[in-house]
Each structure stands twice: as C-alpha cells, then as structure tokens.
Amino acid sequence: MTEAPCPRQVVVIGAGLIGTSAALALRRGGTGVWLWDADPAAVALAADLGAGQVLGTIDGSDGPAPGRCDLALLAVPPAEVAPVLARAQRAGLARWYTDVASVKAMTLARAREAGCDISRYVPGHPLAGRERSGPAAARADLFLGRAWALCPAPETSEAAVAAVTSMVTACGAEPVVTDAGTHDRWVALVSHAPHVVAAAMAAQLSRPSVPPEALALAGQGLRDATRIAVGDVDLWTQILTGNAAPVAAVLAEVAAGLADAARVLAGITGSGSPGAPAPEAGKHLALLLEQGRAGVARIPGKHGGPARAFTAVQVVISDRPGELARLFTAAAEAGVNIEDVGIEHSPGQPVGVAELSVRPDSAGALIAALAAGGWPVRR
C-alpha cells in the first residue's frame, strides 16, 4: 500500500451523526470539507457547527471544480450508497470514494450492479455511533480509537485504499482491512444480532398486559441492555435484511440458548415452595452465565477512546428559575470552563444534584468558588 497524505479536500454526502462527526474531525486536521444533505436544515446545522461549507447540489456544481476533491465520503443509509455513488462518480465529484454503511457485501454488489467504478471505491464502515442521531449529536472525537473497517474489492486500486486509509487515520480511527464477507459475519455477531436481541427483549415490555408499575421496577441494567433497540427502524431493517444470512445464524444460536434456559427453568418444581431447585438446572444456567461472562470479557475496552478524563463536581441545587444561571456565573467568575453538566433530580424534591465536569486542574477552583457561594459541593 502506498503512503498517502491526509486528503486536502473532502466532500461529505450526508450530514447525519457519522458524516458530520467525520467532517468535524477532518476540519480539525486542516482538511477542506464540503457538505451535502437532502435535508437543508441538517446541513445548515452541520455548517453552523463548523463542519464545512454547504454544497448546493449533490453534483457539486457550486462547489470545488470536478476532480478537485480528493475524496467523497458517502455517509448515507445502506440502500442509498450505490445510487449516490453512481451519481457522484458520473459528476466526477472526487478521485476516490468510500461509504460508511454497516453492511458491505450487499453495498458492493449493488455498486457493481449500478456500474460504479469499483477501482476508485473502498467500501468502509466506522464502528462508532451514539444513541442520538443527527448533526447536533456529532463529535469530532467520535472515531477516536475506534475501529474503521475497510473492505477493498479485488478491483479496488491501492491508491484508493491509501487515500481512504489516510482519511480514516485523520479521523483518529484505527483502520481494519478485511473483505466484505468476513466483515459482514463479524458485525452480524458484534452489532446486528445484538440489536435484534435487545429489540426482542424490549418488545416484551411493550405488551398491553404489562402494567406501568412493572416498568417502575426497571433499573439501570434493563436500560443499558435495551438501549440499542431505540435505533431507527427503517435503517435497521435495511441493515438486517442486507446482512440476512450471517445475522440469522447468530440469532438462531441465541434463540436456542434461551429456549434451552427456559425449558430448564420451567422444569424446576417448587420455586416459591419449600422444595430445593434441581441442582442440574442450576448447573445448566451457571454454565450459560459463565459463557456470557467470558464473552463480555473478550470485548476490548475503550483503548484510546475519547480521552476525556474530566473531574466531576457534584453540587446540590434548588429547583427554581435562575439557580443554574447563578451556578454557572459563579463558575465563570472563577474562570472555570464547564465541559459537561448533568442534572439528577427526583420528582417532587425541592433540590437536585448538578454534576459539573471540568478539567482536573480546575476542580479545586470550582469547588472553592461554589463553596464560597454557599452551595453544598463535593468532588
């Protein structure tokens, strides 16, 4: 693979979470970014956030001259990759092309079918995301330390791979080169099947027979376990049907494991009665739980992930207009920049807890300022 410098000019098609985040990351590195989105409000917000210059048409007629752009990043849903790529290539929007769809074999097949020039196209997939979508949720550090899969086809040129690799690196991500089929089997396991599993569990909560009182007993575990199930239904239907066979294989295994656990548990007599549970059932369940722990242990930690080691300062505040203003004014007067804030407030309680995240070297000054202002404060 030849070395390539970070692209000087990039067109980002699609100003959602992924496209806008990549644009922000590239702009930080000095790359010129042009943005286009079918939704003018989305692209305007992305531009307001400093993600780049708005392109009036997807063909780039009001943007840089055709061929001036090194690279076009197509941050659109899977089904749109092939048509958008074909159109962009016809307009000569850029020298090299990549996309971010989480299904690669289907995307590549459709691009071939649409007559795209595959030698200039590197199918890609950044493994980063958030529950929230849209440009407002974008972050320049979204890809920091994250894997970004690149799945060049046999006909993809080395120069294309080099150019896209340098863009991925400029976004702070770690390129992982594999083929489309292998990629699809891997993400079926670590992303697509888990989405369906979370949805199938959460679907049980939606039954009319489940009273709100039952949901009131939900803890953080249920929230975490089902959070991914809030993803966009159309997008996820595209993803799942586009990666059908690998996802089906994983789901069938999980279903079998759960049906087995259900059968073993249903065979225990006398739960709720004095009889001791069958030791065999306990052993069977313990084995499944051990395998689950072993699986979780294999998931790598956030190595090199968003390096935001902020210190949290907790302040008890009263629930009335102006209280937060007074708090932030006190922080500002102490010269402390608040990096993030969260509010914990129990309904009906006259007070809540504001958790202010600041750089560690600012925590002392903030605590002193807030304590002087009469707020109960602790690190």
Added chain:
Amino acid sequence: MTEAPCPRQVVVIGAGLIGTSAALALRRGGTGVWLWDADPAAVALAADLGAGQVLGTIDGSDGPAPGRCDLALLAVPPAEVAPVLARAQRAGLARWYTDVASVKAMTLARAREAGCDISRYVPGHPLAGRERSGPAAARADLFLGRAWALCPAPETSEAAVAAVTSMVTACGAEPVVTDAGTHDRWVALVSHAPHVVAAAMAAQLSRPSVPPEALALAGQGLRDATRIAVGDVDLWTQILTGNAAPVAAVLAEVAAGLADAARVLAGITGSGSPGAPAPEAGKHLALLLEQGRAGVARIPGKHGGPARAFTAVQVVISDRPGELARLFTAAAEAGVNIEDVGIEHSPGQPVGVAELSVRPDSAGALIAALAAGGWPVRR
C-alpha cells in the same frame, strides 16, 4: 398504614454493596447503624466508610440490647434470608425485619418454613445496583429516586410495613407495595430475563471460532447490551432458579421472537447479491424493531416516567467561560425553568450545542429570549 418515624437504630446484616449503601444513607439521616457481615474485612471496610458500628456477632450480643433496635435489614443472598431471619428473630435482634433479595415468593416461603414470625417481616427488594459489588462500591445515594418494592404477606403487621416504609424513604427510595407473586413476575420481566438474554448473546462472543479481530469491531452498543451479563454467577443462579417459572415464561417468548426473526432472515435469498430482499421479511423485522422501541419507551426515565414530556431546545454556544452563565441568565430573565441540560461539545471545536429541556409551554419564551440574545437556536 400508620405513620412511623425514621428508625433510630438499625442493624444491617451483610455489608455488601446494598447493605453498606443503605447504612450510609441511614447514617446521613441520623439513624444509628450496627453492621454485621460473615467477612470481617468487608464489615471493617464498611465501618471505615462511615456506615456504622461493627457488631461482633450476628446475634448482637455485643451490640445494642435485644429489642433496642427498631429494624434489621438483611442484605444477604436470597438463599440466606430465611436462616438469617430465623436466627436474628430468635436472638430478638430487632422489632421489625426486612430483606433485599430480588426473589420474594421463594424467600417468604422459606421464612415460613423456618418458623419465622412473619408478622414482623416485610419482604423487600430495592431496585438499585451497580456493576461493582462490595462495600467499596457503596454509595449513600444508590437508592435516590429508585423504586424499593415491599411485599407484605397477609400476616405482616401494619406497624412492620410502616417501619420498613420509613426506612426505605429515609434511604431516598420510592416504596412500591405489591404482593410477592406479582413482584416476582414483574422483576422476571424487567431484571431476571434481561440478564439471561444478555448472557445468551454474550455467550456467542466466547466461542473459540470467533477471532479477536471480530471483537475489535465491537462498539458501545454491544458493551451496553451485554454489561449486565458480568453479574456474579452464583448469586444469579440462585435468583433465576428461585424465580424459575416467571423467568422461563419471558425467556420462552424472547426465544420464540428471535427464532422467528432468524427464520425470516434465513428465508431472504440474495443478500450480498443484486436481488432485492423480500419485502415481507422486512415488514416482519420492522414490526419486531417497532415493538422493541415501544418497549424501551415505556421504561421510565430519570424524571420518573414518560409522562413528563419536556421540549428540547438546541442552542449553538461557544466554548468559553461564562457562555453557559449568560445562557442560563437569559433563560432565568425570561422566567423559564430549565429542567435538564445536556452539552454536546467536541474537544477542540470552538462551538458546541446545549440542549435545554423545558416544559412545552415554556419553549416559545425560551426560544424568543435566546434568539433575542443572539444565539442560534432550534427547537
């Protein structure tokens, strides 16, 4: 139910995460706390953390005189509740008793079988926890705003319920009174079955055929969805076998939903090839995903439920000290109470987005005030 003051003296048996957290919370409210644990190191650490005074024996012979304690909180694993309760009642450790096991029908049945005085015992279950366990992970605010189920038996006295309720309230939790059987069905759905589902998914990651490269593609979604599967295997085996029938019923439904999804996906031909996926399969999957989203939407948020629908107002702000103060001052001057705030800010970017949650009828005034102040603002 008769009113009862916050207990003056409480014995906490079991200095793990839950017991120590409750002890810390009670101490903050001025309650005297005695602690016992089978592990001397655990109870010593809890005492060091300020959770109370160490009791030399579980019978309390070196503690307060028998009957001097209002309440004994048994924070021990499910299988130990009945024997510990019987022993504590024989020693006359306290007037009222409660426990924290997440399975209630079995616990109550075993307590009856052990000859315990049920009139003085309120089976309980705080819906709070952390991934970490042990006294070092304890927090006085662990129960703040969380549900704490109380499942009095027919023979439990009103005075016992009142005393335990006042302790629960003193811990900052919200008492939810129901019967043991109903509780067990509810927690099977919102806690026990989700644990097994997460484990069954995570177990797929533990297979030797899965290479580390596949796990390198794991994102935050997989981490969240499988996090609960790291729970203690022995404890969870006790819980699951102790609530076998209700858990089995939920798992069988989830397994059926996943087997169905696997079958539908496996029926799609030509994913990865030019053929369009069968629209019927897409519809089937979309329905499951919609049900999943509907289920997640029913889980109450930190403000106590989906009933409080705040309107989110997005404001582009610059990253400098005092900017948030100016923003909140403008909101306060417009008489608008900010219910919650989130800040999206990419490190290194000069601007970010503040998302202000307000009551719907305040959104117009807030937007007008911020727009007048020169902030780019969007609903």
